[in-house]
Amino acid sequence: MSDVADRVRKIVVEHLNVDAEKVTEKASFIDDLGADSLDQVELVMAFEEEFSVEIPDDAAESIQTFGDAVAFLTKATS
Amino acid sequence: MFDLTGKRALVTGASGGIGREIAKALAAAGATVALSGTRVGALEDTAKEIGEDCPILPCNLSKLDDVDKLVPSAEAAMGGLDILVNNAGMTRDNLFMRMKDEEWDEVIAVNLTAAFHLNRAVLRGMMKQRWGRIIGISSVVGVMGNPGQGNYAASKAGLIGMNKALAHEVASRNITVNSIAPGFIASAMTDELNDKQRETILSTIPANRLGTAQEVAACAVFLASDAAAYITGHTLNVNGGMAMI
Numbered sequence: 001m002s003d004v005a006d007r008v009r010k011i012v013v014e015h016l017n018v019d020a021e022k023v024t025e026k027a028s029f030i031d032d033l034g035a036d037s038l039d040q041v042e043l044v045m046a047f048e049e050e051f052s053v054e055i056p057d058d059a060a061e062s063i064q065t066f067g068d069a070v071a072f073l074t075k076a077t078s
Numbered sequence: 079m080f081d082l083t084g085k086r087a088l089v090t091g092a093s094g095g096i097g098r099e100i101a102k103a104l105a106a107a108g109a110t111v112a113l114s115g116t117r118v119g120a121l122e123d124t125a126k127e128i129g130e131d132c133p134i135l136p137c138n139l140s141k142l143d144d145v146d147k148l149v150p151s152a153e154a155a156m157g158g159l160d161i162l163v164n165n166a167g168m169t170r171d172n173l174f175m176r177m178k179d180e181e182w183d184e185v186i187a188v189n190l191t192a193a194f195h196l197n198r199a200v201l202r203g204m205m206k207q208r209w210g211r212i213i214g215i216s217s218v219v220g221v222m223g224n225p226g227q228g229n230y231a232a233s234k235a236g237l238i239g240m241n242k243a244l245a246h247e248v249a250s251r252n253i254t255v256n257s258i259a260p261g262f263i264a265s266a267m268t269d270e271l272n273d274k275q276r277e278t279i280l281s282t283i284p285a286n287r288l289g290t291a292q293e294v295a296a297c298a299v300f301l302a303s304d305a306a307a308y309i310t311g312h313t314l315n316v317n318g319g320m321a322m323i
Contacts, residue, residue, distance in 0.1 A: 038247060038250070038251070042205060045202060045205075045206075
């Protein structure tokens with residue numbers, strides 16, 4: 001498990017109050033982890049702060065699953 | 079009665095009338111209050127009346143570049159922001175058939191578009207801290223309409239609708255978004271009315287007097303307080319009964 005994935009998982013678990021085991025590669029924030037659209041905005045805000053990156057709106061919309069977030073942030077911070 | 083100790087507020091239009099009284103009332107309840115407006119001298123006077131260090135943040139709300147700096151400046155000056163009062167407003171009255179595009183645009187820009195930008199700007203901080211109060215000073219004219227004020231009425235009704243939509247979005251984060259719709263409030267403008275005009279106005283007000291800026295400010299303090307935590311998307315009518323809605 002990469003460092004990025006650990007950090008993303010920690011944010012998701014804390015923010016959505018879900019078990020870490022449920023935060024799998026394909027887990028959709030909205031469909032599987034109980035997020036609403038505002039949660040999704042807040043997750044993106046939290047990712048931006050944790051990784052000191054700017055996530056533009058169109059990219060934010062493409063981040064639907066835990067795997068999407070890890071892939072985006074791995075690329076953005078590499 | 080309502081304790082705002084430790085809260086940090088930003089009031090626009092704090093140089094005059096209702097805005098000045100709102101700033102004073104929030105400060106009296108314990109809040110730190112940043113004062114924004116266009117007239118620096120008048121803002122300094124407000125600060126002196128409050129008697130504490132109030133960040134003074136001059137801003138021309140018709141310039142969106144300036145508007146977008148206002149919330150970051152307030153947050154930097156006070157270490158965050160808990161309460162936003164969109165009080166600033168202007169009129170450019172004209173009958174519909176004579177109203178120029180500029181008169182429409184200017185009023186909508188200052189009264190509504192600036193409020194939209196400020197509302198949007200405070201959300202990130204308020205969502206993170208899971209507490210926030212947004213209060214828009216609308217008008218009975220936004221609820222009832224008024225001849226010669228198509229632009230003003232549209233902006234003030236727009237404020238109410240915008241605040242209701244936002245109230246839906248952020249209620250789960252302990253952020254309330256409400257509006258206050260004052261009726262006729264005693265001010266420099268109403269001092270200039272002649273006796274006949276005054277009589278005509280009073281005949282429409284069951285309370286048979288004009289309201290005071292303090293009576294509007296008291297509502298802002300209430301809506302900002304924890305006592306009003308379960309009130310959101312509401313419009314508080316402060317009009318002596320002239321419109322019971």
